[in-house]
Amino acid sequence: MTAADSLVPLPYDRKAAEQQIGPDWAETARTAFHWMLRARALDARMQALQRQGRIGFYGAATGQEAVNVAAGLVSRPEDWIASGLREQLTALVRGHDLTTYVHHLFADALDPALGRNMPCHPTAREVHYLAMSSVIGTQISHAVGLGRAAQYRHDPSVALAFFGDGATSSNDFHAGLNFAGVWKAPVVFCCTNNQWAISIPVERQTAASSLAMKGSAYGIPGRQVDGTDFIAVYSELRQAIDRARRGEGPSLIEFVLFRMTPHSTSDDPTRYQPPDWAARARAHDPVDRLRGWLTAQGLLDPAQEAEWTRAADAEVRAAIEKAEATPPPPPDSLFRDGVSRGGG
Amino acid sequence: MTELTLVQAVNRGLAEAMRQDPDVLLLGEDIGTNGGVFRATEGLQKEFGAERVIDTPLSECGIVGTAIGMALYGLKPVAEIQFLDFIYPAFDQIVSELSKFRYRSGGQYPCHVVVRAPYGGGIRGGLYHSQSTEAFFCHTAGLKVVIPSTPADAKGLLLTAIHDEDPVMFLEPKRIYRSITGEVPDGDYRIPFGKARVAREGTDLTLVAYGAMMVPTLAAAERLAQDGLQAEVLDLRTLVPLDEATLLASVEKTGRLVIVHEAARTAGFGAEIAAIVAEKALYSLKAPIVRVTGYDTPFPYALEHLYLPSEERIVEAARGVGRTG
Numbered sequence A: 001m002t003a004a005d006s007l008v009p010l011p012y013d014r015k016a017a018e019q020q021i022g023p024d025w026a027e028t029a030r031t032a033f034h035w036m037l038r039a040r041a042l043d044a045r046m047q048a049l050q051r052q053g054r055i056g057f058y059g060a061a062t063g064q065e066a067v068n069v070a071a072g073l074v075s076r077p078e079d080w081i082a083s084g085l086r087e088q089l090t091a092l093v094r095g096h097d098l099t100t101y102v103h104h105l106f107a108d109a110l111d112p113a114l115g116r117n118m119p120c121h122p123t124a125r126e127v128h129y130l131a132m133s134s135v136i137g138t139q140i141s142h143a144v145g146l147g148r149a150a151q152y153r154h155d156p157s158v159a160l161a162f163f164g165d166g167a168t169s170s171n172d173f174h175a176g177l178n179f180a181g182v183w184k185a186p187v188v189f190c191c192t193n194n195q196w197a198i199s200i201p202v203e204r205q206t207a208a209s210s211l212a213m214k215g216s217a218y219g220i221p222g223r224q225v226d227g228t229d230f231i232a233v234y235s236e237l238r239q240a241i242d243r244a245r246r247g248e249g250p251s252l253i254e255f256v257l258f259r260m261t262p263h264s265t266s267d268d269p270t271r272y273q274p275p276d277w278a279a280r281a282r283a284h285d286p287v288d289r290l291r292g293w294l295t296a297q298g299l300l301d302p303a304q305e306a307e308w309t310r311a312a313d314a315e316v317r318a319a320i321e322k323a324e325a326t327p328p329p330p331p332d333s334l335f336r337d338g339v340s341r342g343g344g
Numbered sequence B: 001m002t003e004l005t006l007v008q009a010v011n012r013g014l015a016e017a018m019r020q021d022p023d024v025l026l027l028g029e030d031i032g033t034n035g036g037v038f039r040a041t042e043g044l045q046k047e048f049g050a051e052r053v054i055d056t057p058l059s060e061c062g063i064v065g066t067a068i069g070m071a072l073y074g075l076k077p078v079a080e081i082q083f084l085d086f087i088y089p090a091f092d093q094i095v096s097e098l099s100k101f102r103y104r105s106g107g108q109y110p111c112h113v114v115v116r117a118p119y120g121g122g123i124r125g126g127l128y129h130s131q132s133t134e135a136f137f138c139h140t141a142g143l144k145v146v147i148p149s150t151p152a153d154a155k156g157l158l159l160t161a162i163h164d165e166d167p168v169m170f171l172e173p174k175r176i177y178r179s180i181t182g183e184v185p186d187g188d189y190r191i192p193f194g195k196a197r198v199a200r201e202g203t204d205l206t207l208v209a210y211g212a213m214m215v216p217t218l219a220a221a222e223r224l225a226q227d228g229l230q231a232e233v234l235d236l237r238t239l240v241p242l243d244e245a246t247l248l249a250s251v252e253k254t255g256r257l258v259i260v261h262e263a264a265r266t267a268g269f270g271a272e273i274a275a276i277v278a279e280k281a282l283y284s285l286k287a288p289i290v291r292v293t294g295y296d297t298p299f300p301y302a303l304e305h306l307y308l309p310s311e312e313r314i315v316e317a318a319r320g321v322g323r324t325g
Helices: A014-021 A025-051 A065-074 A088-093 A098-105 A138-153 A171-183 A212-218 A230-245 A277-283 A286-296 A302-324 A331-335 B006-020 B044-048 B060-073 B088-098 B134-138 B151-163 B211-226 B244-254 B269-284 B311-323
Strands: A080-082 A159-164 A187-193 A222-226 A251-256 B002-005 B024-028 B053-055 B076-080 B114-119 B144-146 B168-173 B181-184 B197-200 B205-209 B231-235 B238-240 B257-264 B290-294
Touching: A014 A025, A014 A230, A025 A065, A025 A088, A025 A098, A025 A230, A025 A286, A025 A302, A065 A088, A065 A187, A065 A230, A065 A286, A080 A138, A088 A098, A098 A302, A138 A159, A138 A171, A138 A187, A138 B060, A138 B088, A171 A187, A171 A212, A171 B060, A171 B088, A187 A230, A212 A222, A212 A251, A222 A230, A230 A251, A230 A286, B002 B006, B002 B151, B006 B024, B006 B044, B006 B076, B006 B151, B006 B168, B006 B181, B024 B060, B044 B053, B060 B076, B060 B088, B076 B151, B088 B114, B114 B151, B134 B144, B134 B168, B134 B238, B134 B269, B144 B151, B151 B168, B151 B181, B168 B211, B197 B211, B205 B211, B205 B244, B205 B311, B211 B231, B211 B257, B211 B311, B231 B244, B244 B269, B257 B269, B257 B311, B269 B290, B290 B311
Parallel strands: A080 A159, A159 A187, A187 A251, A222 A251, B024 B053, B024 B076, B076 B114, B114 B168, B144 B168, B205 B231, B205 B257, B257 B290
Antiparallel strands: B002 B181, B144 B238, B197 B231
């Protein structure tokens, strides 16, 4: 990657885009961009609200939108999403209601999980999106179990496991990929390598020259992809999901991208990131790259974008208004859903 | 009714559950072709196929992690951990994921996994084939913890566990896998959780135990009877949920309590029982509560007979309590 902060354009003509995405390439790319604008509106607003003390925590996905949106668009309803920290947008693209998600961020009485998790840890079974923990990597094995269950029932479902570069050092990365390889399970391992595990750069996470190459140790094909190039991401994901659905086994995809925000609202990256990081990241901003490409193809004009942005902002604000008018979960909800022995 | 050993009863319970419900499947190390190192799954792969009795790679976190995924999908996996001593790679999956999925999802993702694990000493298994660490799991909200001590209970509690909507740690006292036999009902037989078994009625003191410790505890009760002390012996069967009513009723009747477990003493489950009795039945007590337990040392190999509570240690403790007050 160069240090130049001029935007790296997407290298496709229309024919190439059609080859990568399919006959509905133009509409898919426009829909993806629309979702990215909504994601940016949400991330910007929520980070501000956290600073104002109106929500407790936020983990932005800024810079990872190409992967999140592509996963939402290319997966089918019967597929499953075992998320890491930054795939809430995938749940929204798959149909999870934005207002419900904002209730979760506010941990209020209308959060389906009754405010039990920190913000950005939503549950959305209606779109086959698991309830994540904050433990790194554990969801990787869950995805393999989902895939094995689909195999057992002869269902055409594929499980997508999302995790960051840091999670490739976890126990469950090893166990999960190994089990999936042996079982030939219908799983796509999606490693969003944003190059930072909080303060540790990926070069100090592994001595391997790529994360994708780790697949070969498990007999799983591994591919490294530009994770800020929506068209490439969509194409790679589709191929891996199709392959899994055909019964040909799991894949590992390493999406190389750039974390464009702090790790979370609790983090100060000036303590560890090099001064030119932000400029390098901006040159690979997935939203700017897709905007540039759509504009060059004549598929987007500023008026359209302004309208989408305005609508996205209004949608987010309306959801916030509802959440702020909602009481916290009732005290007795503490004892629902599980083994309660009282205590206290 | 069929006369079975405890491990055979586990096997019959698994087979019964699998015949009842195609969503029940088994996974673990060496459980298929080999039938499990203790033969708990003997013959099951032959009857139900390799897709339902899955020999996994050697990774406990993989076994429990993938079992969780299967349960989230809607299956009812029963995972075998070869020895409880080897469960710690899966501890993260059990404590962070299995126990919390239903709660953190607001009930959207029940996580009905049964984790079976042989536990306990007395088989000359040394440090790493002998430990009783049930208290770790009792301390974790969201898990049920079940320990049978008879063949009939093994089958009845296992079938209840497999049909429970919450995760269950099913700990099998391997020392008595084959040393005791008993009549076991055929077919679908279930024992509800949270009901202790009064293994022996008595009026002078209460002995509380579970798992393999029932054997020396019951033997001790017979010895005490020769001295004229009638001990009531309770087999807890499920530590979580705990049958407080039966425990308290017995202590209120006898006024004396000896707790027996082979786990180490400090923060063992006996401390919880003692605390409950102190909180809720203190004025019924005629003597201090006494625990007879394993020592606060790692589990020894050559000297395991000294580590494990014996009939003699239980008798001695009970006599001490019986003389007091």
